[in-house]
Amino acid sequence: EVQLVESGGGLIQPGGSLRLSCAASGFTFSGYWMHWVRQAPGQGLVWVSYINSDGSDTSYADSVKGRFTISRDNTKNTLYLQMKTLRVEDTAVYYCARGSEAWSGELWVWGQGTLVAVSS
Amino acid sequence: EIVLTQSPGTLSLSPGERATLSCWASQSISNNFLAWYQQTPGQAPRLLIYAASSRTTGITDRFSGSGSGTDFTLTISRLEPEDSAVYYCQQYGSSPLTFGGGTKVEIK
Numbered sequence: 001e002v003q004l005v006e007s008g009g010g011l012i013q014p015g016g017s018l019r020l021s022c023a024a025s026g027f028t029f030s031g032y033w034m035h036w037v038r039q040a041p042g043q044g045l046v047w048v049s050y051i052n053s054d055g056s057d058t059s060y061a062d063s064v065k066g067r068f069t070i071s072r073d074n075t076k077n078t079l080y081l082q083m084k085t086l087r088v089e090d091t092a093v094y095y096c097a098r099g100s101e102a103w104s105g106e107l108w109v110w111g112q113g114t115l116v117a118v119s120s
Numbered sequence: 121e122i123v124l125t126q127s128p129g130t131l132s133l134s135p136g137e138r139a140t141l142s143c144w145a146s147q148s149i150s151n152n153f154l155a156w157y158q159q160t161p162g163q164a165p166r167l168l169i170y171a172a173s174s175r176t177t178g179i180t181d182r183f184s185g186s187g188s189g190t191d192f193t194l195t196i197s198r199l200e201p202e203d204s205a206v207y208y209c210q211q212y213g214s215s216p217l218t219f220g221g222g223t224k225v226e227i228k
Contacts, residue, residue, distance in 0.1 A: 035217075045157075045165065045208055047217040061216050095164055105212020106155045108176075110164035 002026040002109050004096050009114030016086050016118070022079040022096030022111055030054070030074035033099035035107060036081050038092035046092075049081065050099065064090075086118045122146055122211050124220035132226040139196040141223045143209035148189045150213030156185055156194045159222075160205045168207075169194065201227050 008020040022034070036048040049060045049070040058070050069082040079096050093115050097107035123146040131139055143154065152172040157165040167176050169185035172192055182197045196203055204227045209220040 044222045045159075045210070045219040047210075047219065050217075059215055105153065105210070105217045106167060106170040107157075107165070107210070108167055110166070112164055 002098075004098065004109060004111035006094065006096050006111045006114040009094065009116045011117045011119065012086055013120050014086060014088055014118055017082070017084045018086065018116060020081040020083070020094055020096075020114060020116070022081075024077045024079065024098070027098070027109075029072075029077040031101050033101075033103060034070075034072060034079045035097045035099055035105075036070060036079075037095045037097055037107065037110075038090075039095070039113070040089075040092045043092075048094070050105075051079070052103070053101070083116070086116075088118050090116060091118045092116060121216055122149065122214060122218050124209050124211060124218055126207075126209060126220035126223045128223060129221075130224045130226060132228055133199055134228045135199055135201060137199050139199055139203070139225055141194040141196075141207055141225070143187075143192040143194070143220050145190040145192070145211060149192075149211045152188050152192075153211060153213035154185075154187070154192050155210045155212065156183075157208045157210065158205045159208065165208065196225070199225075199227060203227065 003025045005023045035050045051070045067085045071080045093113040095113045096111045098109040125144045127142045154172045156169040159165040173185045206222045
């Protein structure tokens, strides 16, 4: 069964840092582009970042550029999102999602999400 | 950045009726790279339609997508209670990827 399981969320003070992880199973992780998408409470979906299959190409939404870093460890079948200088407006459920084997931005498989709450 | 506008915000229909959801783009979407997702409360989104009109494996043929350029539609024929959800369009023709604000479908 294809599965993505996020972890690492929690309550953090403004200005703090957090690293999210997404453990993949049931497919050849190293062959797929991966994404992070977030959803603030009661709000819509917002794309955050993507990384290509070997980690050599990344992209970020303007709202997180310079603060967030996406990475992956294909030996551990794990995707990461390092978040620094967190703001209250970063509060959201963060989903990891699997893209395609070649570039295409449809999000075929989603994790259940992990909640990040930024508050003092 | 391509802005996607979804209409209506909420749609309230009875079982068996047809739902028509619209998604307008601020500029033409390359290769009609437009997807539709369904999100039920407390759940992650699920991909229904990609490339504007291709249905994902396992999705009932009651869901269909159409459109091109800047004007796209998701149609749900013969609504069933389990179709109650928020539906989002997403474009992936250019970076950054963007989502519409969503249409909530309520079943009376």
